[in-house]
Amino acid sequence: MTAYLLTIGDEILIGQITDTNSAWMAQQLNLQGIRIAGKASVGDVHEEIVESVRYALSKADLVLMTGGLGATKDDITKKALADYFNVPMVFHDETYERMVGFFKKINRTVSEMNKNGCFMPQNAVILNNDRGLAPAMWFDTEGGKSLVSMPGVPHEMQHLMRKHVLPRLREHFPMSPIVHRTLLTSGEGETMLAEKLSNFEDALPDNVKLAYLPSLGTVRLRLTARGNNEAALHEQLDELKVELEKIVGYAVAGYDEDTMPIVIGRMLVERGLKLGVAESCTGGYLSHLLTTVSGCSTYFEGSTVVYSYELKEKLLDVSKTMLDTEGAVSENCVREMVTGTLDRLGVDVAVAVSGIAGPLGGTPDKPVGTVWIAVGNRVEMITYKISLDRGRLKNIEYAANTALNLLRKFLLHNIKATEKA
């Protein structure tokens, strides 16, 4: 089964917004075993929408559209679809009632323009939107294909996909079961993992595929199995997952929707440890990543961003003599930053980063991209050096992600608090 994605809107074509909807939809369809034949964007122009709908339906069994349903701009997408299907627009009472209810809540009345937004192509199945005013519309074509039109606001579209579109898809297009297992890995590049997994991949049964989904500092490994018996597929993947984990070893950090900050948070909570951070070149980005997790105050105490020599001394007792002789980008500096963080912030474990993010500040023996990282507690400490320039922002991101992985490895070798008892 194949799908084609269509995003509608002038704001996409002038580059004012980056289309993130189609990547999200592609991922969701992919998980259902649906291949994306292609995707396209067109502006808010009637005949271009009609033409692109015709083209999309010629290329795939299913077309998902987003955008052009807003109440403030002309409802061009709906009219274009009505014209494509050669049906009239009819007033949809339930959408109007929901609209009245919504406006009542915010003490406003429905304007004439809003009311006009309740006209829908006659052949549309209306899928209610709990997050906004414009519902989604499902159309079945005479040729046995389907087309779905959704609002372009990402969280509304995602809600409609989860609540209505994906379940309906499973009903309309009965597909053989598809089952996934996802592992989050960190610390090894895609090529390194692929080499290790070469024999494993060659030996995979025909109904199972392994996908590599890399991003900066992490690679997700996704096993996908298809077949007729869902229970058997789960059993098959659970066994392969164990095998995969054995080969990849310590690089496996988490599963499914885990991120590195979530994994680390869980480890700290399990061990009953408080974390402190000291940042120089990463300038707060490592702390930002750690605090993307709701509830992180349970284990995250805080950080210092000691950008200047003076602050390294003042806030973390880094020694002036060491700074003068070895510099701030040195193994001893991050070691002293860890010690200073343990002492001054009163935490159980600390991570420190110092380097040259660039493009300014490099020297022949410490070129841009040189970054030192240390993680330690009152008993042990480990350090790591990065030596590759990826450009300022990527250097910052990569250093922060590498620090997260070094922290994870350090915690791995520390027994859980619960196991101590």
Add this chain to the structure above:
Amino acid sequence: MTAYLLTIGDEILIGQITDTNSAWMAQQLNLQGIRIAGKASVGDVHEEIVESVRYALSKADLVLMTGGLGATKDDITKKALADYFNVPMVFHDETYERMVGFFKKINRTVSEMNKNGCFMPQNAVILNNDRGLAPAMWFDTEGGKSLVSMPGVPHEMQHLMRKHVLPRLREHFPMSPIVHRTLLTSGEGETMLAEKLSNFEDALPDNVKLAYLPSLGTVRLRLTARGNNEAALHEQLDELKVELEKIVGYAVAGYDEDTMPIVIGRMLVERGLKLGVAESCTGGYLSHLLTTVSGCSTYFEGSTVVYSYELKEKLLDVSKTMLDTEGAVSENCVREMVTGTLDRLGVDVAVAVSGIAGPLGGTPDKPVGTVWIAVGNRVEMITYKISLDRGRLKNIEYAANTALNLLRKFLLHNIKATEKA
């Protein structure tokens, strides 16, 4: 003149990467006065690439393609283009020599696979790539249209666009002059600005357009003028820009490629001031934004991320009594955080943020989204309160951006150091 954008690659269709290239290309073409007729993505499949090239050339005068030129995967895009144009592939000596030179630098030799990557469609004009192995290719069609194929790596594509493609476009498609002026504004929403500028917009001459480009906390205003006499257009826009600035007033923060951290850095340097930061709910994100600017160590001393009550007391001398009675999310708390930062970090000006990013931690009188911000020096202090929940990550981003604008406003009212002397 119109253009069509084509991005090639399975990784786009499975949603593994978000296509940011086409938004960037759209912006660049838009600045040149070129309208984007549409854009599409197809997978690494020969006949689909050929078909989409045919379709794209039927829709626009210019087609820009990215992707499918990698050396490690089959060079499907090049073969597809050679087949579309019905020309043979020929070995390109200069590309090979550049490749040999590149590998020599990293002490490696050119593999047979890399060497195969030097075959190009015979009718391609080769545009050298200084940032990677695969050059861009420019094709002129018999119908007077042009097609450009570039690598998909964003920084390589951007370099090739700036160095070769945009200058060549100006030669090949002489267009009437188009001139822009961009103002960065902060602190007022799009709707508020549009109301203020309503009369100004109505009175604009026919050859001038005003565009609103909003993002979280800032709105860029772009004036675009078209005509025959470029010097006259510059003069016209300079006058309109002065008028626009008078209406928008203090919300104007900068110009052209300025970002808020760049603007603030410039103001701090001009005034000879050192900045310190204290963050609670923003968790390091504000410091991260400030340190995205290369050379920021001139004016940015550092920060504390005081997530816990204990650290607010330990690192910034925030009073325990105040915390117990008023809480960490209070005007007095951010005031004390500013004072503590001035004292402990020894800086001239400080900014502090404390709030509830959520989704946990809200109370009836302090719901999720409540954020207090303060900016001050040893003489004066200003504060600001945010009361709207946008979801955890957006709350963090919005609070950090609002803090930047409050800092900018504070600095505006402080005389430049040079003017003091």
